[in-house]
Amino acid sequence: MKVAVTGTGITKFGELWDKSFANLAEEAAGRAVVESTVEPQKIDAVFCANMLSGNLSGQNHLGALITSILNINSPAYTIEAACASGGVAANLAYQAILSGSIKNALIIGVEKMTDYSTAEVATGLMGAAAEDERDAALTFPGLYAIMANAHMEKYKTTKKHMAAVAVKNHRHGSLNENAQYQNLITIEKVLESAPVATPLNLFDCSPITDGAAAIILSAVEDSSKKVTIAASSVATDKVGLAKRKSITELLATKIASQNAYQMAGISEGDVDVAEVHDCFTIAEILAMEDLGFCKKGDGGKFVSSGITEIGAKKPTNTSGGLKACGHPVGATGIKQIIEITKQLKGEAGKRQVKGAKIGLTHNVGGSGATAAIHILRI
Amino acid sequence: MIHSPSTIWRQSKNIPDEVGKNGKIVSFTRIFAAPKGFEQQVPYYTGIIKFEDGTAKPLEIIDANENSIKIGAKVKTVIRRIGLSEPEELIRYGPKARLLK
Amino acid sequence: MTGIISYGTYIPYLRLKVEDIASFWSKDAQEIKKNLGIYQKSVASADEDSITMAAEAAIQAIERANISPTQLEAIVVGSESHPYSVKPSSTIVGEILGVGNIYQALDTEFACKAATAALELIAGITKSKNIYGLVIGSDTAQSRPGDPLEYTAASGAAAFILNSKDSIANIYAFTSYSSNTPDFWRRDGQKYPSHGGRFTGEPAYFHHVESAANQLLSKLKARPSDFNYAVFHMPNSKFPTQVAKKLGFTSKQIEAGFIIKDIGNPYSASSLIGLAKVLDIAKPNQKIFVCSYGSGAGSDAFAIETTPKITAFQKAAQNNVQNQLDKTKYCDYAHYLKIVKSRNYHL
Numbered sequence: 001m002k003v004a005v006t007g008t009g010i011t012k013f014g015e016l017w018d019k020s021f022a023n024l025a026e027e028a029a030g031r032a033v034v035e036s037t038v039e040p041q042k043i044d045a046v047f048c049a050n051m052l053s054g055n056l057s058g059q060n061h062l063g064a065l066i067t068s069i070l071n072i073n074s075p076a077y078t079i080e081a082a083c084a085s086g087g088v089a090a091n092l093a094y095q096a097i098l099s100g101s102i103k104n105a106l107i108i109g110v111e112k113m114t115d116y117s118t119a120e121v122a123t124g125l126m127g128a129a130a131e132d133e134r135d136a137a138l139t140f141p142g143l144y145a146i147m148a149n150a151h152m153e154k155y156k157t158t159k160k161h162m163a164a165v166a167v168k169n170h171r172h173g174s175l176n177e178n179a180q181y182q183n184l185i186t187i188e189k190v191l192e193s194a195p196v197a198t199p200l201n202l203f204d205c206s207p208i209t210d211g212a213a214a215i216i217l218s219a220v221e222d223s224s225k226k227v228t229i230a231a232s233s234v235a236t237d238k239v240g241l242a243k244r245k246s247i248t249e250l251l252a253t254k255i256a257s258q259n260a261y262q263m264a265g266i267s268e269g270d271v272d273v274a275e276v277h278d279c280f281t282i283a284e285i286l287a288m289e290d291l292g293f294c295k296k297g298d299g300g301k302f303v304s305s306g307i308t309e310i311g312a313k314k315p316t317n318t319s320g321g322l323k324a325c326g327h328p329v330g331a332t333g334i335k336q337i338i339e340i341t342k343q344l345k346g347e348a349g350k351r352q353v354k355g356a357k358i359g360l361t362h363n364v365g366g367s368g369a370t371a372a373i374h375i376l377r378i
Numbered sequence: 379m380i381h382s383p384s385t386i387w388r389q390s391k392n393i394p395d396e397v398g399k400n401g402k403i404v405s406f407t408r409i410f411a412a413p414k415g416f417e418q419q420v421p422y423y424t425g426i427i428k429f430e431d432g433t434a435k436p437l438e439i440i441d442a443n444e445n446s447i448k449i450g451a452k453v454k455t456v457i458r459r460i461g462l463s464e465p466e467e468l469i470r471y472g473p474k475a476r477l478l479k
Numbered sequence: 480m481t482g483i484i485s486y487g488t489y490i491p492y493l494r495l496k497v498e499d500i501a502s503f504w505s506k507d508a509q510e511i512k513k514n515l516g517i518y519q520k521s522v523a524s525a526d527e528d529s530i531t532m533a534a535e536a537a538i539q540a541i542e543r544a545n546i547s548p549t550q551l552e553a554i555v556v557g558s559e560s561h562p563y564s565v566k567p568s569s570t571i572v573g574e575i576l577g578v579g580n581i582y583q584a585l586d587t588e589f590a591c592k593a594a595t596a597a598l599e600l601i602a603g604i605t606k607s608k609n610i611y612g613l614v615i616g617s618d619t620a621q622s623r624p625g626d627p628l629e630y631t632a633a634s635g636a637a638a639f640i641l642n643s644k645d646s647i648a649n650i651y652a653f654t655s656y657s658s659n660t661p662d663f664w665r666r667d668g669q670k671y672p673s674h675g676g677r678f679t680g681e682p683a684y685f686h687h688v689e690s691a692a693n694q695l696l697s698k699l700k701a702r703p704s705d706f707n708y709a710v711f712h713m714p715n716s717k718f719p720t721q722v723a724k725k726l727g728f729t730s731k732q733i734e735a736g737f738i739i740k741d742i743g744n745p746y747s748a749s750s751l752i753g754l755a756k757v758l759d760i761a762k763p764n765q766k767i768f769v770c771s772y773g774s775g776a777g778s779d780a781f782a783i784e785t786t787p788k789i790t791a792f793q794k795a796a797q798n799n800v801q802n803q804l805d806k807t808k809y810c811d812y813a814h815y816l817k818i819v820k821s822r823n824y825h826l
Contacts, residue, residue, distance in 0.1 A: 134413070136436035137413070137424050137460075138436060142424060146405045195421075200407075247426065390574055393574065395577075397534075419821075458527060
């Protein structure tokens, strides 16, 4: 028995003031149900991924909210692991199916962020960090900036290396009709944008976004021509940066990815296409190293070389990543799985990676306290 | 964010052990977009400090500028106000890392 | 007689020049400097207040005293800028210092003499109960932008630990002169103080300082020349210089403790920082005359004699008053206003 992605549904990502949480959920879930041909009544469980709804809008109890929209009575769960909520939700659903207790699961990530002020959202996002980090007046960009400064000091990574991540992801985003930003940018534009938390400028940071993404995972006996999950792995590390062994790597990513490669029986070289968690440009550089795509410390040069562009050897973030596609927190991990699914099925249109057979998604919570890795194959 | 009396009371008990400690900057950043309660300080430095006793903690770094702040610089913790409390709230006091010259 | 076993001061490093304030209000800085003998003032950062400065001064005093904070059994914080109207600064400072729970805690308020008044009270308790007492004068002085007080309203703190054993100096006489003189006041709920202009001179500062000082000299059957040093409250350069002359003290005697030119007037910490500066350099068995002034009004006059133990104390003491006066960085008026607004944004 294998677990296959039998349906996907995604909304546009962006500043969607005319769409409510429920509107977005209905749109994504509806599309997934239609594509999968699994009727709502056949959904055995709903897993809803979200981080900020309770904090920003006062709405909790989201699992039941989704089943209400689908008009079903199945069990429903809400999963929160900061920005890794989507990946972690998929991991739970995958385990539930593997256990044999359910056959079809809807995993949906929804986030409404643009109804609120930047300060409110920034403060809410710091809920993913440690209390003493909040007391030290830190922000999310600040936490990754601290890692960036340490990486620059230790490995001579430069601001230009980081800018190359944003430029590439915008190039990919320009090919994605659902992406929040579809414009091309240059290294100069990134370097000249306003400082947010040194060395990170505005264009080093993923935006605030509304959006929803849903998949249906099903137990299948015949997996031919279907995209199946070869591995689903979650690992955690200390919530606060100060307590970690190293601030120039994400240990949770290393552990989860090594477990995933083992589960799938592959090595990092076998990954044809990847969606990684570029909440900030430095995060993608760290991911290249932590996932084993390149040697420790070489992440900057790796990205700058162009090797992670569509058409090159290690296409990464073909969706535009978090930077260009947008980052509706709870939805991102699911969006990544949808993007890889489309790539493996040959349905990625202008973003298609030729002959992609094995794909990887990398979804991180907070400054690296949670990492969820999925390996998909067709 | 409202810091309740009991939260502040519980946290203040640690203050004597957190003030007057010597340490070094592990890494830092200068923040230009602040969270609620810290907007009036922008721009400001914050980072991770490793203390002589081996422990590490995130702390605001004060009395620093572009030329003086760097990884490895020595700091000493002092007591300061943390953030901006609302008029009817309690004042929050806590440690910050003062850059030593 | 009560002993001082240690002291500490905290003076913020930022300074604002009289020129920067005056030019903004189109006033003549040279006239102000000439008439009042004031040049610059210390400015506390936005995240500092009377409590944080009091704690820093006390931490220095405790370090130098070589005692455990838990040995302190009485703490008084005197200020006219206590952060709370209701909630004692002394217990917050006590907790920051780690004194435990066995202590008497009190806040005092009497304009610029809030702490010297406490000195006499705590001197009494430490003597009668044989305990260690801590008295701190600390202020982030407020003034209305554009008001003459703005040129001198400064920030700073001084802490003194009292106990008779192993003292580095002894307070051997103390007297006070008080009256209901309304020279300077601030009503509850008001943001800035008001004052009586020239009325703050003769009937206020001069009358009370002269009265208390003469009272003390008479009580001791002493003359000004019996003292090596004299410290008077310093609201500007003119007043303490004139009152010293009137009383028969020389300009040489008041020189060592003269801090107004460097940091302005840190209110409750003014005469105490001046005293600390004298103690930083005084030799054993020297006599110091101190007279504070607090509007509203009153003066505390007391006489101190150093002991032979002061030499070792001075050798071991780090970051003394002169060091703190020298460690400066200038800010401009806009930066100063940003700090004041930030510290008091809700007022």
